[in-house]
Amino acid sequence: MCDKSWNIIKGQEGYTLIEMIIVMALLAIAIGLSGFGLNTLYTNNINTYSNQLISEIKLVQTKEMASKDKDYRLTLAYDSTIEQYIGTTLVRTGATGTYSTLKTIRFPKKVSIKKWDGTAYKDIQPPNHTLISFEFDSTSGQVKNTANGDGKYEISSTASSRVIEFEVIKQNGRVVMDE
Numbered sequence: 001m002c003d004k005s006w007n008i009i010k011g012q013e014g015y016t017l018i019e020m021i022i023v024m025a026l027l028a029i030a031i032g033l034s035g036f037g038l039n040t041l042y043t044n045n046i047n048t049y050s051n052q053l054i055s056e057i058k059l060v061q062t063k064e065m066a067s068k069d070k071d072y073r074l075t076l077a078y079d080s081t082i083e084q085y086i087g088t089t090l091v092r093t094g095a096t097g098t099y100s101t102l103k104t105i106r107f108p109k110k111v112s113i114k115k116w117d118g119t120a121y122k123d124i125q126p127p128n129h130t131l132i133s134f135e136f137d138s139t140s141g142q143v144k145n146t147a148n149g150d151g152k153y154e155i156s157s158t159a160s161s162r163v164i165e166f167e168v169i170k171q172n173g174r175v176v177m178d179e
């Protein structure tokens with residue numbers, strides 16, 4: 001009877017130890033490559049978000065200098081109800097008109113935007129900052145004295161280690177990006 005059960009077990013087919021090791025190695029390689037792909041995706045996204053913000057700052061400056069009867073500005077704030085940074089491009093016709101929204105940029109929750117305060121980068125969130133305003137002089141293009149948008153900024157993502165720094169220079173309004 002023992003012989004009969006041994007023959008049943010012996011007749012069953014299965015995977016060998018070598019086959020199992022090969023499958024496990026292939027799975028490990030696939031998982032490793034997918035993690036690399038996700039990191040690349042998040043790095044590309046942080047590049048996209050920083051480029052979008054920098055382009056919008058430059059566009060506001062260009063529009064301000066090209067238009068004599070309109071006032072353009074870009075505001076950057078943190079909305080704690082949705083836990084996102086929001087950039088809003090505004091325009092005002094005439095000196096006493098009200099501002100209307102031209103464009104809104106909503107940054108994903110994983111994006112963090114910080115401003116240099118002279119000693120360290122601080123989050124653009126209350127109580128550090130309530131609103132950052134990028135406003136430019138229509139003739140010289142420099143940052144207006146009433147605006148607080150000049151200075152160094154850092155954009156990063158909690159999903160990757162990529163950090164992008166840029167600076168808005170008060171004297172000429174240039175935006176310089178550090179890589």
